[in-house]
Amino acid sequence: DGGITQSPKYLFRKEGQNVTLSCEQNLNHDAMYWYRQDPGQGLRLIYYSQIVNDFQKGDIAEGYSVSREKKESFPLTVTSAQKNPTAFYLCASSGTPGTDFNYGYTFGSGTRLTVV
C-alpha cells in the first residue's frame, strides 16, 4: 500500500542536542512538507520541497533544517537553536496542483518530540 511513514513516533531530546525526524513516502509525490502542531495553534509550516534538491522556508523555519536528496525522503532536523521544540510534527506529501491534487495532502502519523 502506498503511504507516508514518519519515524520515530516518540522522540526525546536533551537540551543542546540536534535530532532528526524521518519522513518517507512511496506515493511518487513531487512535493513534501513539514508542519508543527501545537495545541490551539493549528498547523504551522516549517519547510516544504516541490522537487528534489530544492526546498523553501515556511512560516517558522528558524531552528530547523531539511534536505531533499531523494524524491521519497524529506528528513527534518531540529537543531539546538530551536528554543521550544516540544511539539507534534507532521510530514505530508502531495502531487502537483492541476495534475495530481485530488486529495490535497497525504499526511504521516506524526512524531511527538519532547525536550527532557
Next chain:
Amino acid sequence: EDQVTQSPEALRLQEGESSSLNCSYTVSGLRGLFWYRQDPGKGPEFLFTLYSAGEEKEKERLKATLTKKESFLHITAPKPEDSATYLCAVLGYGNNRLAFGKGNQVVVIP
C-alpha cells in the same frame, strides 16, 4: 494570501444532535477546498474535496457543501466515534500549497 477561518473552535454535542461546522475562506480563485479529520495523536485523514460552488459530498454521517465564500461540514445524528478535530484547507490559483484553518474540535457525548 489565501486565508481560512473555522468556527466554532470547539463544539460539544449530545449523541444524535446534528450540527454544522463552518469554514470561511478568502482566495484568489478557488482550485479546491479540502476537509480532513484528525484524531488525537494522529495525522489528518482526507475526507472531501470540493471544487465549485453548489457542490456537495457525503460520507456516512458527514456532508460537505460549498458556496463562493464558505463551506459547511454537516454532521447528522453524530456518534461518539465522530469526535475529532476537523480541518479545512483551500488551494488558490495564486498559490501552490494549502492554507489551513485552525480546526473545529468536536466532542460527541454518549
